[in-house]
Amino acid sequence: MFDNDRLFKRDPEELAISRELYNEVAKLPIVSPHGHTDPQWFAENKNFNNATELLIKPDHYVFRMLYSQGIKLEELGIQRTDGGAVEQDSRKIWHVFANNYYLFHGTPSRIWMDYVFKAVFGFEISLDENTADYYYDKINQKLATNEFKPRALLDKFNIELLATTEHATDELKHHAKLKGTGLENTVITSFRPDDVIDPDHWNFSTSIVTLAEQTGEDISDWHGYLRALKARREFFIQHGATASDHGHPTARTANLSPTECQTLLNKVLAGSATAEERDLFRAQMLTEMAGMSLEDGLVMQIHPGVFRNHNQKLYxxxxxxxxxxxxxxxxxxxNLHPLLSKYGTESDLRIILFTLDESTYARELAPLAGHYPCLKLGPAWWFNDSPEGMLRFRHNVTETAGFYNTVGFNDDTRAFLSIPSRHDVARRIDCRFLAQLVAERRLPIDDAHTLAYDLSYRLAKEAYQRTK
Amino acid sequence: MFDNDRLFKRDPEELAISRELYNEVAKLPIVSPHGHTDPQWFAENKNFNNATELLIKPDHYVFRMLYSQGIKLEELGIQRTDGGAVEQDSRKIWHVFANNYYLFHGTPSRIWMDYVFKAVFGFEISLDENTADYYYDKINQKLATNEFKPRALLDKFNIELLATTEHATDELKHHAKLKGTGLENTVITSFRPDDVIDPDHWNFSTSIVTLAEQTGEDISDWHGYLRALKARREFFIQHGATASDHGHPTARTANLSPTECQTLLNKVLAGSATAEERDLFRAQMLTEMAGMSLEDGLVMQIHPGVFRNHNQKLYxxxxxxxxxxxxxxxxxxxNLHPLLSKYGTESDLRIILFTLDESTYARELAPLAGHYPCLKLGPAWWFNDSPEGMLRFRHNVTETAGFYNTVGFNDDTRAFLSIPSRHDVARRIDCRFLAQLVAERRLPIDDAHTLAYDLSYRLAKEAYQRTK
Amino acid sequence: MFDNDRLFKRDPEELAISRELYNEVAKLPIVSPHGHTDPQWFAENKNFNNATELLIKPDHYVFRMLYSQGIKLEELGIQRTDGGAVEQDSRKIWHVFANNYYLFHGTPSRIWMDYVFKAVFGFEISLDENTADYYYDKINQKLATNEFKPRALLDKFNIELLATTEHATDELKHHAKLKGTGLENTVITSFRPDDVIDPDHWNFSTSIVTLAEQTGEDISDWHGYLRALKARREFFIQHGATASDHGHPTARTANLSPTECQTLLNKVLAGSATAEERDLFRAQMLTEMAGMSLEDGLVMQIHPGVFRNHNQKLYxxxxxxxxxxxxxxxxxxxNLHPLLSKYGTESDLRIILFTLDESTYARELAPLAGHYPCLKLGPAWWFNDSPEGMLRFRHNVTETAGFYNTVGFNDDTRAFLSIPSRHDVARRIDCRFLAQLVAERRLPIDDAHTLAYDLSYRLAKEAYQRTK
Known part of the structure; x- marks a missing residue:
């Protein structure tokens, strides 16, 4: 399972080319311009607790699969918001995971975990119910060493850049603490303002008050509200941010007059906005964010299309x-037409589009990115951050958008230890895709080498290094 | 065309693994938990008529393709509802089919038919206009023998379980007749209540009256109506049913108060419900059926998303x-949110979701089934019950839902003779898919063996054997 | 890159079969029943200007990719509607293209261009910034010769039929000029009435007046308007047209009474129709066009689903x-239901459906074409006219629609020199697909030979040679 040819196609010719391409990019530094690791780890540099705390409890890819098979989240030690009783025995939880590890066959979680076990912790035997204790003890032993402290792992993983994601009102204390450590250019923040521009965000009413306090602006005034947002963007830029990130339910944008915006803002703040008005507000705010990006140089990432917290009882x-x-x-x-009508021809603006709806790859996203100078396509995201998902991405977008309207890989993860694995999967799959093109005489081998380097390293660096 | 490696990928490594996996599952008994064969065949055990009556006239996969190429259904002997003249000469119809057999190249119908001709009837030469009579005579000869009687074929095909599908008001006489024959646990029914819960079902007004008569309930009372449905479910369970089946136009569900339900029922029975109200009624009834499933243990199958009888003149x-x-x-x-908000966290409930809209595989169905304990994914359905369709299913759902949120294969057919062929295709394609994972070092070979067995046999048994 | 095995799968068995099939169809005459070349070229038979004028400026596939990477259309010499300054130096523009040729890696434009450079112009070295001048001079040299005059190229390319596309009010002067040259059956027109049946067409108000003048009909009268359209169809048929073409925003059709139609026409002509009414008018007109096709035998092509001129500033x-x-x-x-309810069972009608929304291939289009006698599926279109796009088309539609409900290849291009390349790609990909079926024992080799011929040549001829 940890064969050096894993994830490559088996055709001998393609396999040989895949190897050749991969060998040159396998050890390139990792650029991780979008993710959700905790900056506190790197600021405080304390040892991680234990295998369960590090590898299971924070990983919703892992516990959702166990949950889908009838295992209660309480059995997995996931904290209840009411403080109700949940399993406290981390070893016991680890056993539940080990006993059910077979459920992950065919999933990327299994690929990442196997990599972590082998390449990070050095296991030679597989995890199952018989080896659960052996695994648990050995992982915990290692986690307690200096070699497995967060900053040491940044080195071990050869991470050149790691962007975390913080909400607009975050005080960025952990990032501030990194200044002067030599890590301030390695671990940077990203500006995620959903909580102050999406009236349906669970924390909107609280965050908007904080926003006013932090900036001293009158956020009930449309222009004051925009100034407050600009100030926060500037604050984030000072802490290393080169990008903003937007997790709206849809990609809807709008282009309203300032008067209309003021009216909408009034309703939103009064809590009297209808669902349609709140949606329109979000839509307008994406366009505003694009306008601010054009000014301050933050790369704008749009991650739309998720029904959040679908299971109400669980939520x-x-x-x-x-x-x-x-x-x-x-x-x-x-949805993007209003924004693009206003800013679409600006080649100094950069907007990276993501999707979980793969039917839009060839139909909408590749034609849009293959035309508009400001648009690029983010890599296969979330559920599609997987070997098959990445292959579908390349097969569906390349013919229309080419390679150079894409931006390399994002790991987008809070599972720190899985980062090398995720980048390794991406590099392998890209090399596999390029190898197929070479074998089928659709791409010269020399250009494939350049592209392998670009997709593994260069494009991610270039795409996200914007701020003026 | 009947090579033992058919449908496997040709890469030597994958081919070898495919063979290895397939050889262990090829001869496993057939579990067919959802289909449309006629229970009368098994109750009466009479010989089938002739090749045309058995293989062409009941198979809308076959005659729709001929029709699409300009052949009238009348020429194929399909009965008109007005009793108008249609071709009566079965041999002549067989010739039309034989002459046009080339139209089926690349379709699963061709694969199934070729299998039936070769493996069931023993033909060594292909069907075409020259061999049409030879085929017709030899098939009819065989059909007249004891060896080709329905019950003998159940044995010959190694069918362990065959579920038929009957409407809610069916008296299940044929299934009753099977009691005591030793086949009562082999040929079972399934509960399909569309005709009494879908106001737009062509037979709704008649069936609803029958429902009241059969159960003695006042179906104009919401609670009486629900009791009547429960009684019919119980009746079906007594005749072996372990599952219900729902063929609604959409997957819409609702969660109304009893008062709202009573109002809606009144309108539906009065024939005054609007299209939206009829749709809401169907939606509410899916949620009611889920509630009843939780009580009586019937596995709930939802088959949504078909525009029925699109060709009005033909209909x-x-x-x-x-x-x-x-x-x-x-x-x-x-659409499923109301139902899942009410019952989604119940791990004693089982709902199997099907789709004909493959864009939902990776986007919606795999994430839903990869989370909710009550949800499983049915196999590639109808038009996608085909080699390519099955491959798309596995490639698109496995990474998010895993294998164990799927339920093995359904043949879903009224074409009895094609059942072994359809299961054979499913087993081959699953082995091919597993072989690819093994070859690409994404799955250990031992686990692939287990999975081949599970996908071919065990999951279908487990997924459908519920009733309490 | 110009290997004789290009675009074939590398598996040795499939590769051998691909070669075998391709070798028999590689040199078949080209039938191009739908495209956008300029009939003036063939009527006047003048030499083409230069490489930039011929290969870059008219090819929006090429300049949109350059534009997406920040190159202004002015730098590429694309004419502004206001006559504003744009680059005039064709050699300089050629250099911009050559310097950025790497952007096209993985796109069909690169495949076509490489073919043109190699097979049409005989280049042995690749285009890049160093060879840009060499290319530019050599291409221009050749373009100035008799051998590269339009009619000579028709011969050189072995083009048996080339259909251009003209708007309903076009006077077809160039086609008229071809009469008696021996080319009148080679270069034919197609009837594209968008400008007189789509009220939102940019030229509708002008064209509708021309229509009235040309035909002498009172187009404010519904029946007069229809007669005018019939007259134009007849005029086009006299100039060789065998097909009409419809580029509506959606595939919506309608089936209104003549009174309703007259009311709608009144509003449309008065300019008072709402967006919905204009859409309904278009919808009704598709049904009218189908009715006329049934009478006059023009094959009806529907190309729906494009948001035209999305970039407003650029437009x-x-x-x-x-x-x-x-x-x-x-x-x-x-959307098609109203039209199909009226005409769907007519086997003397032929409607060819196209899509840019591939999610409809397996879900909607293949089931529709696999049933309705009047429907056929056009090949992968526009952005999907590419190796991957063609493979997705065959993989997704064949199992339900078969091969014989498809119509062979369309190049649909205004890039004359790319025509042989495009047909070559289509033939290679079809042979590759057939080879896979053969290798996997899903299709006998003899039938694959027949199908290769049919898909490369016969079906295109048959599908479009209708008019009575």
Whole structure:
């Protein structure tokens, strides 16, 4: 399972080319311009607790699969919002995971975990119920060493850049602490303002008050509100941010007059906005964010199309990010039209589009990115951050958008230890795709070498290094 | 064409693994938990008529293709609802089929037919206009023997379980007749209540009256109506049913109060319900059926997303199931939300979701089934019950839902003789898919063996054996 | 890159079969029943200007990719509608193209261009910034010769039939000029009435007046309007047309009474029709066109689902067809229902459906074409006229629609020199697909030979040679 040819196609010719391409990019530094690791790890540099705390509890890819097979989240030690009883015995939880590890066959979680076990912890035998204790003890032993402290792992993993994601009102204390450590250019933040521009965000009413306090602006005034947002963007830029990130339910944008915006803002702040008005507000705010990006140089990432917290009972008991966010059909062509009509021809603006609706790859996203100078396509995202998902991405977008309207790989993860594995999968799959083109005489081998380097390293660096 | 390596990928390594996996599952008993064979065949055990009556006239896959090329259904002997003249000469119809057999190149119908001709009837030469009579005579000869009686074929085909599908008001006489024959656990029924819960079902007004008569309930009372449905479910369970089946136009569900339900029922029975109200009624009834499933243990199958009888002229002349049912875009995330908000966390409930809209595989269905304990994914259905369709299913759902949120194969057919062929195709394609994972070092070979067995046999048994 | 095995799968068995099939069809005459070349070229038979004028400026596939990477259309010499300054130096423009030729890696434009450079112009070295002048001079040299005059190229390319596309009010002067030259059956027109049946067409108000003048009909009268359209169809048929073509935003059709039609026409002509009414008018007109096709035998092509001129600023500056037409989600099942309810069972009618929404291939289009006698599926279109696009088409439609409900290849291009390349790609990909079926024992080799011929040549001829 940890064969050096894993994930390559078996045709001898393609396999040989895949190897040749991969060998040159396998050890390139990791550029991770979008993700969700905790900056506190790197600021404080304390040892991680134990295998269960590090590898299971924070990983909703893992516990959602166990949950889908009838295992209660309480059995996995996931904290209830009401403080109700959940399993406290981390070893016991680890056993539940080990006993059910077969459920992950065919999933990327299994690929990442196997990599972590082998390449990070050095296991030679597989995880199952018989080896569960052996695994648990050995992992914990290692986690307690200096070699497995967060900053040491950054080195070990050859991470050149790691962007975390913070909400607009975050004080960025951990990033501030990194200044002067030599890591301030390695671990940077990204600006995620959903909580202050999406009236349906669970924390909107609180965050908007904080926003006013932090900036001293009158956020009930449309222009004051925009100034407050600009100030926060500037604050994030000072802490290393080169990108903003937007997780709206849809890709809808709008282009309203300032008067209309003021009216909408009034309703939103008064809590009297209808669902349609709140949606329109979000839509307008994406366009505003694009305008600010053009000014301050933050690269704008749009991650739309998820029905968050679909399982209401689970959400009520356990809160957000519990594996029940479900993608929905998404449209880009009509939805982005207002924004693109205003800013689409600006080649100094960069907007990176993501999707969980793969039917838009060839139909909408590749034609849009293959035309508009400001648009690039983000890599296969979330559920599609997987070997098959990445192959579908390349097969569906390349013919229309080419390679140079894409931006390399994002790991987008809070599972720190899986980062090398995820980048390794991406590099392998890209090399496999390029190898197929070479073998089928659709791409010269020399250009494939250049592209392998670009897709593994260069494009991610270039795409996200913007701020003026 | 009947090579033992058919449908396997040709890469030598994958081919060898495919063979190895397939050889262990090829001869496993057939479990067919959802289909449309006629229980009368097994109850009466009479010989089938002739090749045309058995293989062409009931198979809308076959005659729709001939029709699409300009051959009238009358020429194929398909009965008109007005009793108008149609071809009576079965041999002549067989010739039309034979002469046009080339039209089926590349279709699963051709694969199934070739299998039937070779493996069931022993033909060594291909069917075409020259061999049409030879085929026709030899098939009819065999059909007249004891060896080709329905019950003998159940044995010959190694069928362990065969579920038929009957409407809610069916008296299940044929299944009753099977009691005591030793076949009562082999040929079972399934509960399909569309005709009494879908106001737009062509037979709703008649069936609802029958329902009241059969159960003695006042079906104009919401609670009486629900009791009547429960009684019929119980009746079906007594005749072996372990599953219900729901063929609604969409996957919409609702969660109304009893008062709202009573109001809706009144309108539906009075024939005054609007299209939206009839749709809401269907939606509410799916949620009610889920509630009853939780109580009585019937596994709930949802088969949504078909525009039935799209060709109005054909429907008027020939009735339902004439090859003009056309899939439409289908949504699950919003539509199932009411039902899942009520019952989604119940791990004692089992709902199997099907689709004809493959864009929902990776986007909606795999994430839903990869989270909710009550949800499983049915196999590639109808038009996608084919080599390519099955491959797309596995490639698109496995990474998010894994293998164990799927339920093995359904043949879903009224073409009895094609059942071994259809299961053979499914087993081959699953082995091919597993072989690819093994070859690409994404799955250990030992686990692939287990999975081949599970996908071919065990999961279908487990998924459908519920009733308490 | 110009290997004789290009685009074939590398598996040795499939490769051998691909070669065997391809060798028999590689040199078949080209039948191009739908495209956008300029009939003036063939009428006047003048030499083409230079490489830039011929290969870059008219090819929106090429300049949209350069534009997406920040190169202004002015730098590429694309004419502004306001006559504003644009680059005039064709050699300089050629250099911009050559320097950025790497952007096209993985795109069909690169495949076509490489073919043109190698097979048409005889280059042995690749185009890049160093060879740009060499290329430019040599191409221009050749373009100035008799051998590269338009009619000579028709011969050289072995083009048996080339259909151009003209608007309904076109006077077809160039086609008239071809009469008696021996080319009148080679270069034919097609009837594209968007400008007189789509009220939102940019030229509708002008064209509708021309229509009245040309035909002498009172187009304000519904029946007069229809007569005028019939007259134009007849005029086109006299100039060789065998097909009509319809580029509506959606596939919506309608079936209104003549009174309703008259009311709608009144509003449309008065300019008072709402967006919905204009859409309904278009919808009704598709049904009318189908009715006329049934009478006069023109094959009806429907190319729906494009948001035209999405980039408003670009459209305002440069006009239509500038690479910013973006596909949108498209529906066929509901939309075509009115038309099919009226004419669907007519086997003397032929409607060829196209799509840019590949999610409809397996879900809607294949089931529709696999049933309705009047429907056929056009090949992978526009953005999907590419190796991957063609493979997706065959993989997704064949199992339900078979091969014989498809119509062979369309190049659909205004890039004359790319025609042999495009047909070559289509033939290679079809042979590759057939080879896979043969290798996997899903198709006998003899039938694959027949199919290779049919898909490369016969079906295109048959599908489009209708008029009575």
């Amino acid at each position: 009520q008991t356990f809160g957000t990010d519990k594996g029940c966010d479900i993608p929905v059909r998404t449209s880009y062509v009509d | 008027q002349t020939f009735g339902t199931d004439k090859g003009c049912d056309i899939p439409v875009r289908t949504s699950y995330v919003d | 305002q500056t440069f006009g239509t067809d500038k690479g910013c037409d973006i596909p949108v989600r498209t529906s066929y099942v509901d």
